[in-house]
Amino acid sequence: MNLFAKSLFKGIRLVPTLLILLVWMLCPTDSMAFQAVQVEDNAFNQYKGEIRDASSKKPLVFATLSVEGTNISTITNTEGNFLLKIPKEMTDGTIVVSFLGYKSKNISLADLKPSKNKITLVVSVTELSEVNINAPKDAAALVRETLARKGDNYFDDPTLMTAFYRETIKKRRKNVSLSEAVVNIYKSPYSSLRKDAVELYRARKSTDYSKLDTVALKLQGGPFNTLYVDIMKYPEYIFAEGSIQDYQFTFSRSTRINDKLIYVIKFNQWESIKEPLYQGELFIDVENRTLTSAIYTLNITDKYRAARLFVRKKPAKVDVWPTEVAYRVDYREKGGKWYYGYSNVLLEFKVDWEDKLFNSVYSMTAEMAVTDWEKNVDGQLPKVRERLKKSIILSDEAVGFSDPDFWGEYNIIEPEKSIESAIKKIQRQLRRARSKGGSAAP
Structure with a gap:
């Protein structure tokens, strides 16, 4: 079973299980000591x-x-x-x-x-008089046109990106596992079917599995969990081929974001469709027909299907039920072209022990933001053995890529601080590493 579980039931189309939950019985050798001091x-x-x-x-x-x-x-x-x-x-x-x-x-x-x-x-609504009278009246047609124009409106050259990635596992509101990494993304053109390659540059973690009592939870997929939320690069993971017809698209409102006129398109699967698809909002630039952002959730009404999509391994006497799954992706513009800039994936679930009266509530969050990019002129890719596998568990891999000197003064994982704050510090560290002859990061 790979990161994107294929149909588990007859007739189910490809649905991206961007987060796969791993649940194991905790053995003493699995317990990991803190590698960073957390603020009490x-x-x-x-x-x-x-x-x-x-x-x-x-x-x-x-x-x-x-x-x-x-x-x-x-x-x-x-x-x-x-x-x-x-x-x-x-x-x-x-x-x-x-x-x-x-x-x-x-x-x-x-x-x-x-x-x-x-x-x-309160919703920010733009007066109808500001909307181009020639704008399409068919919301579904606008979505199709936006997806079809990705080769024109988004990066059309191989690109080497630096990104900061963070993942968190919490039991209720208490942090159990924190992992952070700087990665290199070898992004292929949006018009290309070739998937992006990812290389781990630096990583670190802070884990305290004792808070999980008798169960250890790990997140499989690492940065791919967030990278594959790039709808314009990977539309098949939300609007699989032929599945657009399974959704109802409607114009919600018009608004202005960063001085751009934006259509907000709501989408939801038709009531007759019983498969676990999505609902949410697409933010489309009116003038250029570009997707600037998207926020959506997975339909997990059928908890048995949802559990089989997300749970990779668990003890026999434990049931794990996803209660909410949400996604967000934001794009940025540079020189008239748009590119993936940020994404966030949130999974909330319950762990129910057969012989316990109360269940436990957990949440897993993964977010990634691009900090820098440049054209990959030669289209070079990292060697196969240096590429991250889609089955990566970052908290396990972080040990081999930890570098206290790289993190410098930023030696404490600060989940209360914004990812933008971390990015500023990381950019300083990357510049410092380059000045000392460091390699890998652009």
Whole structure:
């Protein structure tokens, strides 16, 4: 069984199981000591709450809360809930709450309660008069046109990207495993069917499997979990060949993002389709017919199918049920061409022991952001033995690629800090490594 499980039931089309959960009985030899010192929770004040649409009251998945002027931030989970940790010495400040296609809201830190904060955001709507009268009236046709134009609107040259990748496993709100890596992505043109190659440059981890009691959980796939969320490069993993007809596409609204007129297209599988497909929103640039972002979730109504898609190995007396699976991808523009810039995958699930009264709730998050890129003029690829396999478990591989000198002062994994904060530090370290004659990273 590979990273993308093929049909497990007759008639099921290819559905990407971007996260495969590994569940093993924990043996003493499996326990891993901390490789980085984590900041204790008692150094922070915690604020919990939820973010919802002001009109529909639906939860906003991947909404962002950040402390203005700092690198502290967090995102909401699949139920719109958040946990924001702020150092105790910070007694005042402004919390900026934002979500794609919505008006941002500023909240004073003093107005936040320790729990049960309820925040609503209002949709940012562009007046119809601003919309091109010649714009397509058929949402499905617009999606097809956008996918068909990927060779024109996205990078058409082999590209060498540097990216920062982070994955987290939590038991409820407690960190169990943290892994980070700098990777080189040998990205083939968007018009090419050739898959991208990935090379591990540096990695590190912080794990504490004792918090998992008798079960150890590991995430298989590493950076591929996020890389394959690039819809424009890998449309087959969400809109498999011929499956667009299984979705209903509708125009939701028009908005402006970064001064660009954007159509928001909602999609959902038809009620007659029983297979586990997707629902969500596509953000399409009106003028250029380019996908700029997408946020969507997997239909896991049938928990038996969902479990078989995600669970690779588990003890016989344990049931594992995914409760939510969500994805996000953002693209950036450079010189009139668009390219993959950021993606996030979130899986929440329950572990239910046959002989225990209560179950456990876990979450697994993987996110990756491109920090730099350049044209891969010769189209060279790393040697086969140097390429990451799609079956990689980063927390196992990190030992061989750890480098305390590379991380330097940034020697503590800081999950409470935004990935953008980590990227700035990583870029400094990469420049320093290059100046010392380091190789591999562009």
